[in-house]
Amino acid sequence: MSARALRIPAGLISTIVALAIWQVFTLVGPLANSSVPTATSTLARLWEMLFIPETWTSIWLTVQMALFGFIIALLIAIPVGILIGLSRFAFLSTKFTFDFFKVIPPIVIIPITILVFGPTQEMGTFLVVFALVFALAIQTAYGVRDADPVLIETMRCYGLGRGKQVLYARLPAALPFIAVGIRISAAGAMIVAVVAGLVGGAPGLGRDLLLSQATGESTETFAIVVILGVLGLFISRLVVFLQRRLVFWTAS
Amino acid sequence: MNLLNSRIIRFLLGIWLPILLIWWWWTWSADSVDPFFPPLSAIWEQFKFNWIWQLFPIHVVPSLRNLFLGYLIGVFAGVTLGALLGASPRVSRYFEPVIDFLRSIPPVATVPVFILFFGLDVQMRVAAIAVAACFPTLLSTMQGFRATDPTLLDTGRVFRLTPFQMMWKVRVPNASPIIWSGLQVSLQIAFVVTIASEILGSGFGIGAFTVIASDSFLILDAWTGVVLMGLLGFAINVIFDLVERWSLRWYIGQKKLAS
Numbered sequence: 001m002s003a004r005a006l007r008i009p010a011g012l013i014s015t016i017v018a019l020a021i022w023q024v025f026t027l028v029g030p031l032a033n034s035s036v037p038t039a040t041s042t043l044a045r046l047w048e049m050l051f052i053p054e055t056w057t058s059i060w061l062t063v064q065m066a067l068f069g070f071i072i073a074l075l076i077a078i079p080v081g082i083l084i085g086l087s088r089f090a091f092l093s094t095k096f097t098f099d100f101f102k103v104i105p106p107i108v109i110i111p112i113t114i115l116v117f118g119p120t121q122e123m124g125t126f127l128v129v130f131a132l133v134f135a136l137a138i139q140t141a142y143g144v145r146d147a148d149p150v151l152i153e154t155m156r157c158y159g160l161g162r163g164k165q166v167l168y169a170r171l172p173a174a175l176p177f178i179a180v181g182i183r184i185s186a187a188g189a190m191i192v193a194v195v196a197g198l199v200g201g202a203p204g205l206g207r208d209l210l211l212s213q214a215t216g217e218s219t220e221t222f223a224i225v226v227i228l229g230v231l232g233l234f235i236s237r238l239v240v241f242l243q244r245r246l247v248f249w250t251a252s
Numbered sequence: 253m254n255l256l257n258s259r260i261i262r263f264l265l266g267i268w269l270p271i272l273l274i275w276w277w278w279t280w281s282a283d284s285v286d287p288f289f290p291p292l293s294a295i296w297e298q299f300k301f302n303w304i305w306q307l308f309p310i311h312v313v314p315s316l317r318n319l320f321l322g323y324l325i326g327v328f329a330g331v332t333l334g335a336l337l338g339a340s341p342r343v344s345r346y347f348e349p350v351i352d353f354l355r356s357i358p359p360v361a362t363v364p365v366f367i368l369f370f371g372l373d374v375q376m377r378v379a380a381i382a383v384a385a386c387f388p389t390l391l392s393t394m395q396g397f398r399a400t401d402p403t404l405l406d407t408g409r410v411f412r413l414t415p416f417q418m419m420w421k422v423r424v425p426n427a428s429p430i431i432w433s434g435l436q437v438s439l440q441i442a443f444v445v446t447i448a449s450e451i452l453g454s455g456f457g458i459g460a461f462t463v464i465a466s467d468s469f470l471i472l473d474a475w476t477g478v479v480l481m482g483l484l485g486f487a488i489n490v491i492f493d494l495v496e497r498w499s500l501r502w503y504i505g506q507k508k509l510a511s
Binding site: 105 | 481
């Protein structure tokens with residue numbers, strides 16, 4: 001009982017201490033006369049922003065880019081991953097190419113996408129797809145290959161076709177792998193959507209952050225960073241929650 | 253089927269698709285009039301002109317130096333803090349919510365904050381890279397330390413190991429496979445933040461070069477920058493894999509024996 005009861009105060013104490021250190025540093029400490037805002041003024045600005053519709057529009061635009069990109073990436077990656085996973089030849093042939101694109105961060109191609117799409121939502125969505133699709137396809141292919149060979153052989157003996165094998169053996173085997181991929185990509189999608197705004201000028205929180213910094217609104221810069229942290233925390237919690245609900249047979 | 257197990261066949265299987273893609277890009281773009289997709293042959297000529305080696309010392313060397321400096325500082329801090337927090341769950345309970353919040357901020361979004369602290373120059377870049385690189389390593393180190401098999405610790409106690417020996421002979425080696433996976437994520441994030449800090453900072457670095465070229469419609473230069481950044485991103489991952497495999501060879505051998 002005591003451990004459970006202690007847990008919340010422990011977190012609360014450290015949060016308050018962190019805020020207090022921030023406040024002291026910016027009020028009387030080494031950052032007193034810098035452009036770094038105090039904790040209280042940042043939180044006050046944050047509170048104000050919550051009542052401005054533009055803030056919510058920006059949040060929605062960012063989430064939208066992340067979400068659309070995420071869904072498109074899934075729609076491409078899962079069928080491609082299944083096809084690749086079904087044949088050893090296809091798997092080995094595509095492995096190097098997919099691995100190559102998997103490790104290339106989307107920020108690298110922003111200078112080209114900005115020329116092709118301009119600083120738009122489409123660009124942000126495209127970057128999210130690019131960031132996720134290769135990793136998700138590889139993950140799906142691994143899952144498909146992980147299906148129990150005895151089960152597949154048995155199905156073959158009973159004359160079940162390829163389609164049924166995929167549906168009843170391969171896909172269920174791949175689902176936990178896909179779920180892990182989804183959990184990792186959900187956070188990644190948000191990050192890329194923010195980067196698309198901050199570096200590529202796509203609308204949303206990223207661009208707001210860039211504009212606030214460029215115009216010297218440092219309090220707003222900090223407030224947006226806090227919003228991004230809360231949003232990130234919320235999404236990672238949400239994904240863990242959904243995963244427990246939807247892929248309940250792999251308890252981890 | 254046994255044919256697919258041979259190393260040479262695997263290698264050939266891995267590279268036919270990339271070769272085909274590059275060949276397709278080369279012929280498709282050969283007489284391209286689309287201003288944004290110039291012929292690959294022209295990109296290649298410009299690439300050789302820019303990066304071998306005329307602009308290399310001005311842009312690539314500072315980028316790589318910032319990357320490695322920031323990465324080393326961040327990773328050192330990450331392993332140290334992670335070890336302290338992982339070894340004592342009571343202390344870590346106090347820090348966890350703050351760490352949880354800080355790591356939920358997209359790493360690139362912290363660059364404007366560091367610009368406030370340090371301005372646009374090298375210090376800002378290295379600091380942003382270091383902080384971004386710190387978190388994945390910190391978390392994996394914490395996790396690795398927590399997952400230490402209690403039997404191992406008890407065995408160490410039976411042999412009367414000093415706390416120092418316990419740390420370096422038992423806890424660190426035992427946690428190292430998990431720590432290495434954090435180190436890899438840290439490196440990937442450090443690379444992204446390096447480029448972002450150059451784009452948002454000013455003047456020099458591969459990221460800055462490429463974006464300035466793109467903004468001034470120097471399409472060929474922009475393409476050479478994109479290709480170079482892509483190749484660098486891939487290369488650091490390959491090098492990391494080699495180093496990791498070399499330093500974890502005892503662990504990989506152990507797993508092979510077990511399976």
